[in-house]
Amino acid sequence: MNPSTPDFPLAARLANIAPFHVMELAKIAAGLEAQGRHIINMGIGEPDFTAAPPVVEAAARAMTDGRLQYTGAVGIASLREAISAHYAKVYGIDVAPSRIIITAGASAALLLACATLVDKGAEVLMPDPSYPCNRHFVVAFDGQAKLIPSGPEQRFQLSEGDVRTHWGPRTRGVLLASPSNPTGTSIRHDELARIVGAVRERGGFTIVDEIYQGLSYDDAPFSALSLGEDIVVINSFSKYFNMTGWRLGWMVVPERLVSQVEKLAQNLFICASSVAQHAGVACFSPESLAIYEARKEEFRRRRDFIVPALRELGFKVPVTPDGAFYVYADCSGLSDDADRLTIDMLHQAGVVLVPGLDFGPHTARNYIRLSYATSLDNLKEAVVRLKAFFG
Incomplete structure (x- = not known):
C-alpha cells in the first residue's frame, strides 16, 4: 500500500x-x-x-497590553454586557448577559446550536432557498434538513402553514434566517410569532439566524428574542460590524441551555479569539x-x-x-x-x-x-x- x-x-x-x-x-x-x-x-x-477605526485601535491596545490569553468559553464579561445593552437600546429587549455566549463567528454558534439540539435522525425544517451551510450543520450531527419550497409569495421564507403541514414524527425544530441569505428578505414580525407558536405547540426548538439584522432598511428593527426566552438566536460581527475575518459572533440561548452549550464550547473551541473579543467591545461605542x-x-x-x-x-x-x-x-x-x-x-x-x-x-x-x-x-x-x- x-x-x-x-x-x-x-x-x-x-x-x-x-x-x-x-x-x-x-x-x-x-x-x-x-x-x-x-x-x-x-x-x-x-x-x-x-472594521471601524475604534475597533482596530481596541485590538491594538489589547495586543499591546498582553490581553492574549484564553478567555472563558462563554466569552469576556464586558462583551456580553455590551451586547446585552445593545439589545436593550436598539430592540427594547431585556436579555441577561448570562444568556449570551460569545463564539468563533456565527458558524461556530450554529454548530453549537445543532450539537445541542439535533439528535441522529432528527428533522429540521428550513426554507428552500436558504444558506447552504445551515443545512450542512444539521447534517454534520446526523440530522436531516427538510427543505420546504418557499416562493416569492411568502417572501422566500418559511410560514406558519409550512410548519403545520410539514411537521412530521421526526421533526424537532426549525432553522430560520431573517433577513435571509440569499434573498435579503425578512420574516414579518406577526408571521414569525405565528411560526414560533406553531413550533411551541409541537414541543420543538426555534433557531433564528439574525446575522443581517443590523442591516434592515425598511421597517423598524426587531429581534426574535422579543417572542420569548425559549428561542435560540444567532448573530455575528461579520456583516453589520464589517469584521468577517475576525471570526467573532454570539448566540443567545435559554438560561437552562447555557451550561450545556458552555460544556460543548469548552471542548470544541476553548474560546473565541481573545483579541477579537476585546476589539468587539468597541463596536458598541457611539463613535x-x-x-x-x-x-x-x-x-x-x-x-x-x-x-x-x-x-x-x-x-x-x-x-x-x-x-x-x-x-x-x-x-x-x-x-x-x-x-x-x-x-x-x-x-x-x-x-x-x-x-x-x-x-x-x-x-x-x-x-x-x-x-x-x-x-x-x-x-x-x-x-x-x-x-x-x-x-
Whole structure:
C-alpha cells in the first residue's frame, strides 16, 4: 500500500455535504484575475468595508497590553454586557448577559446550536432557498434538513402553514434566517410569532439566524428574542460590524441551555479569539455605531440602484430585499440554466453572480443571487457590462 494514498474509510456524512459553488466561482474568478482580467465580484457576501477605526485601535491596545490569553468559553464579561445593552437600546429587549455566549463567528454558534439540539435522525425544517451551510450543520450531527419550497409569495421564507403541514414524527425544530441569505428578505414580525407558536405547540426548538439584522432598511428593527426566552438566536460581527475575518459572533440561548452549550464550547473551541473579543467591545461605542449606521445607509443606496437596474436588464425581482446585501433575481426570461448563465457572465462580461444551485433545488435553475457588498461604482460598471452581454 502506498502511504501517500491512504485507503481507510471516510465518514459517511461527507456524501451529504455538497460543494459550495460560491467558492468555486470565486476560484475561477481569481484565475481570470491572475491572467490580467478585471473582474467585478458580486458573488461573495463580504462587506467591502473593514472594521471601524475604534475597533482596530481596541485590538491594538489589547495586543499591546498582553490581553492574549484564553478567555472563558462563554466569552469576556464586558462583551456580553455590551451586547446585552445593545439589545436593550436598539430592540427594547431585556436579555441577561448570562444568556449570551460569545463564539468563533456565527458558524461556530450554529454548530453549537445543532450539537445541542439535533439528535441522529432528527428533522429540521428550513426554507428552500436558504444558506447552504445551515443545512450542512444539521447534517454534520446526523440530522436531516427538510427543505420546504418557499416562493416569492411568502417572501422566500418559511410560514406558519409550512410548519403545520410539514411537521412530521421526526421533526424537532426549525432553522430560520431573517433577513435571509440569499434573498435579503425578512420574516414579518406577526408571521414569525405565528411560526414560533406553531413550533411551541409541537414541543420543538426555534433557531433564528439574525446575522443581517443590523442591516434592515425598511421597517423598524426587531429581534426574535422579543417572542420569548425559549428561542435560540444567532448573530455575528461579520456583516453589520464589517469584521468577517475576525471570526467573532454570539448566540443567545435559554438560561437552562447555557451550561450545556458552555460544556460543548469548552471542548470544541476553548474560546473565541481573545483579541477579537476585546476589539468587539468597541463596536458598541457611539463613535463606532455612527460609522456603522452611515455604512448601512450606503448599502441602502446600493440596493436602491441595483434592484431597478436588474429589472431593466430583464431579470425579475419579485420581492424587493429589505435587508442584508443580496438580491435574489429570477433569470428565467434570460436563460433556462442559471448555472450556465453565471459562468458565461463571468467569462464574457467579467461579472461574478451566483446561481441558485447553492441555495436549494426549488430555485436552482431559475434564480441568481447578487451581492451588492461592493462599491456603487463597481455596481454601475457591472450593469454596463451586463447590458453589453445581453445586448
